[in-house]
Structure formats: C-alpha cells, structure tokens
Amino acid sequence: MITNLYYSQEGHGPYALHDIGDLELEEGGTIRGCKLAVATHGKLNAAKDNAILVPTWYSGTSKIMEQVYIGKGRALDPDKYFIVVVNQIGSGLSTSPHNTPAPNGMADFPKVRIGDDVRAQHRLLTESFGLNQLALVVGGSMGAQQTYEWAVRYPEFVKRAAPIAGTAKFSELDFVLLETLSEAITSDPGFRDGSYGSSVEVAAGLKRHAKIWTVIGWSADFFRAGRYRSLGLDSMHSFVDNFMTAYFAQMDPNDLLAQAWKCQRGDVSRHAGGDLAAALGRITAKTFVMPISHDTIFPPDECEAEQRLIPGSAFRPLTSIDGHLGLFGTDSGMLAQLDANLKELLEIPVS
C-alpha cells in the first residue's frame, strides 16, 4: 500500500466509497471489504426504472465519464436518469493494488476478472440502491467488456446495452498488445517486481507504456491530420510528452497492471463453455454495438461479427479518425453520433 495523490476526491470526485463486503473472486481468493468508488448523477424515480450504469475503462475514472458523456441535454441526462458510474476494481479509486494494505496489496493483489467487477456492481445496485433493473448499461473499451458481461450474466436485469469500442471476447492480438503495454512497465528496474515506493520510480516504464498507447490508441489519420493540435499540443513530440506521458505518469503501475490483466481475459463465452454464440445468444437487452471507425484495437468488423450473434441487436459504428482514444472525447462529432444513438436506444420500449 502506498500513497498516490492522483487518486483523490480533488482530481476525480465527487464520488462515494461503498463497502460491498467480501468479494469472492473467480480466480480464487477474496477481497475483504471490497470498496467501490461510485459517482451518481440525477435521481432514481419511484418506479426505479430510470437507472443507467456506466462502468469505467483502463486508466479512466468516473470523472472522465462525467466530463465527456453526462450532462443536461445529453443522452445521459441527469434530469431524466439516475446515472451510476462505478469505478472498476483496480482503477485506483475503488479497491486497488496501491490502496490495499499488506499482505494483499501491490504485487500481491489478487487477480480480478471482469466477472468479479460485474458481480460486485450487481451487489452494489441491488443492495445499496435497491435496483432490480437497469434502463441501460453503457461503457467504452473495458467499460464495453463489463457491459457485455452484464448483458450475458444478468439478462433480466439489463434492459438496454451499449458497448462502445470494445469486444465481448478479447482477441489474441489484443492480448499480446496488452502484454507489450504491461511489460513496458514491469521491465523498468524501478518497478522492482511491483514493490516500488512511488510511481516516480517507474517513470521510464510509464513513459514507454504511454508511447505504445500513443502509437496504437490513435489512428494514422489522427496524426496525419495533426489532430493533436486541436488538443492544444503544438507538435507530435509535445503530444507524446505533455499529453500521453503526462496522463499516465501519475497513475499507479500495479493498478494499471491489474486492469490490464483483467482486460486481457475479458470473455463472455466463459458462461457457455467457450461458445461465444451461445453466450451472446442469451442477451435480451436491446443492444447497440458501437465500434469506432478508425479503431485498430477493436476493429469495426470484429465488433460486427459479435453483434450478429446478439438477438435483435443493431450495429451502429461511430465515425471518427481519432480511433480508439476518441473515447477521451476529442471528437465532438463522434460524441454527437453517440448521443443520437443512445437517445434512440433509450426511447425503444422494453418490457
């Protein structure tokens, strides 16, 4: 357990810490007194049928979901919906390697799967908020993985689902991709097998990790168009140093590694003995599958192949040259497309 001021109410709040009790893990072991950092927006109605769940992605917290995706007049409108943003386990705000005391903290943190997060969230929603349904689960990247897991695991609970820029079953290629990201960190001598004293000691590894993200997270068109200038950076070099590296430098290495390990193993087919079609066939939520056109991590045709296995679903790709990291909200045109899709989805009657 170490102190990391990045993960704070100042930077990412307001959020509330909910102790959901002991969480037994799919890989074995238990998180004692698992805490979920939760940000809510809007009010639950009397019928308790206006709740929306937003899980978070790798390295992201509830704050970016609030800043980029939630707002009056937006699809995720707090005037209409009770929006619950739950930071994933390992995110740095919820129970995570860096904030867990010995003997289970840091490199000794247990392995957590997407399914553990979703069961933890289910407990939170049912026990803390008294919900028995969700009008929508929507998330990007690892948030999409959790969205798929929710829709397959609790089909009666999830009325609508909107996985954005993510897959129900992580690909072999992406598995190796995340391995390169994780090894950029673990290969830093300052990482010391996870027993570093602060993120600063792993700065070189975090920087290499940020560079790989730079290369695979945005698209070739993004760079060709000099889109980083629209983010206020005047050169590619500055973009790498002052945006991508600065973003990751403050984060906790063990937390990132815990998320990456989890992400690599996202696979709803585990619910059907490895049969992806059977697992996705269980989904009853009205589902809009929304890849991003220039996303090379989760290519649209890969997402479409999964969408075809979901009964009654629709394929709604978003167009943006920003690629996967367009999730950061860098392309207002893409956000407008997303909002239009989500509004349409939310208007579809459900039983």
Place this chain on the structure above:
Amino acid sequence: MITNLYYSQEGHGPYALHDIGDLELEEGGTIRGCKLAVATHGKLNAAKDNAILVPTWYSGTSKIMEQVYIGKGRALDPDKYFIVVVNQIGSGLSTSPHNTPAPNGMADFPKVRIGDDVRAQHRLLTESFGLNQLALVVGGSMGAQQTYEWAVRYPEFVKRAAPIAGTAKFSELDFVLLETLSEAITSDPGFRDGSYGSSVEVAAGLKRHAKIWTVIGWSADFFRAGRYRSLGLDSMHSFVDNFMTAYFAQMDPNDLLAQAWKCQRGDVSRHAGGDLAAALGRITAKTFVMPISHDTIFPPDECEAEQRLIPGSAFRPLTSIDGHLGLFGTDSGMLAQLDANLKELLEIPVS
C-alpha cells in the same frame, strides 16, 4: 565490435563483400572502407540495361529477398535480369555497428541516413559494375524508402521504381512507433548503453521488441484468421515465442537500432527544402506504388497520397490480410499480385 554468428555466409549467403571506399555521411563523419554485402543473380547483358537493384528492409538481409522474391519464372527472373541485392548499412552483413572495430563500432557507430545508403549503392553500381542505369529499383518497407530515395536523387539512372509497403516521407506516427521498438531494446539493463557482450544479454529487450512487432506488423485479420497456423505454429503463444521472438533474438541490438534510426528519418523532401511534392515531382522513373491493403504502418491511403505526386505513376495496392509483414512472403496470393505488377512494369518501354 563483437562476434555474432547469425550474420554469416552460412545463414545469409552467398554474398560478396565490396569495399566501396570511404563514405562521407550526411549527418557528419565518415565510414572508412565501407563494405557492402551484395548478392547477385543472373547476368548483366551487353547493353547493361537489364540490371535490377533490390535494397533490403529493417532486420532483413539479401537472403529473404532471394528466397521470396527472386526466381525463374518470377518477375525478378535471373534468366532475364541481372539482379543486385544490396544489404543496407547496419544490416549486420554490410558495415554495421556490431562488425565495426572501436572507436567507431557498437554504440559509437555514426548515424547513417537512407541517402548515405543510396549514395553508397550508386558508387557500387557505377564503379564496381559499370552501370549507368537501372531497369528497376524495387524494395519493401525500408527497401521502399531506398527506392524512393534512388528515384528522387538519381532520376536519370532509375528507369522504373516499385516501392512496396513503404513511404517516401516517414510519418510522425511511425517515428514514435519505431521509438517504442528501439526503447524496448535500450531499456533492457543488459543493453548497457550499447556495450553488451552478446545479443543473449539483451534477450529480454529483444523479446519485448519482437512482441511489439507482432502487434503492429501483422493485421487484426491475420490473427483472427489464425494465419500463424499456416506458418506451422499451433498457437498465438507459440507464434510469438517461436517465430517472432526467435527471429529477432539472434540479431544484433546496435545493428537494429542503427537501422531504426535511419528508417525514422527517411524523407525525400530533404532534396527540395522540405517540399515533398517538389521532390516526388522530380521522379522520371515509371513508378508503381504498392502498399499492402491491411498494412497499418504504411496505410494504403498514405501511400496513395504520395503516389499522386509522382508524374505518370500508378497506384497498385496489394491485397493481403497479412499486413505489413506479408513482406515475409507468407501470402502466396499477394506474391502473385506483386509479380503480375512487376512484370507489367518491366514491360513498359522506357527511354
């Protein structure tokens, strides 16, 4: 200077070492007695107008060009043409960091640019082989960079040009991509700022470098289709370990870094004060620009934008889900397309 048995006549021959004399470098400094490793196929005709130059790519040598691209009945047919395959400086066979004695070897090897290679090759072809023209320059990836450099620098010399899966001006994104590859090596403590005793000491860094190549070199479709099975590997894991890692593990880290540095700075616009259109406008060679459809390092539209700047050129994309590393010859269908294009190009009359 260290011994590395990978770079040998046994593994990569037959080739001849030509001492082209001292080579002054664009970045300053001189390579004393620069040696080029050259493999030739076929015979020069009396008119000396049937010579084809094939420069090599990053990590590759003349051997793979011989095995995959040259042969009786192929476009590059030794029965018709005098084919000269020149290993680039830093390739490990020609003058390179690992085979240059102190004080200029290993990490002290001078910086070499694409232009240095092309001037060295020009000297070789004119002085050793008595050529004053080339029927064709053809190369992939860094070989394409050299092809573009040849066509811009010596327009009267190059009658036809076929850059495959490469660009005339390296992109900002690819610059950072190569930085991640190089840093995977240099961050290995065993690299010791370039003063390692053998590649084995840098095995971990070379493996990380191989994994990044795995992720960015092939396409998502390649992995989804399980194409590594056609290479004799029975799993993704085995592919990473026994193909990609095994391939790079034997190579010299300083040699790879010298090639990467050169590759990052490939830019024919240097001949026209930074004006790419003006530089490419100088090309008089009949040029077929051949990107690979699923290549994300050199996307077809990026190559097409350059092609449009070359007078009288044609855009001839090759279709293969193997992506950039389809250059290895893994897709016989792509090789057939390439051969058809090259045969057509070679039949176009030139003055």
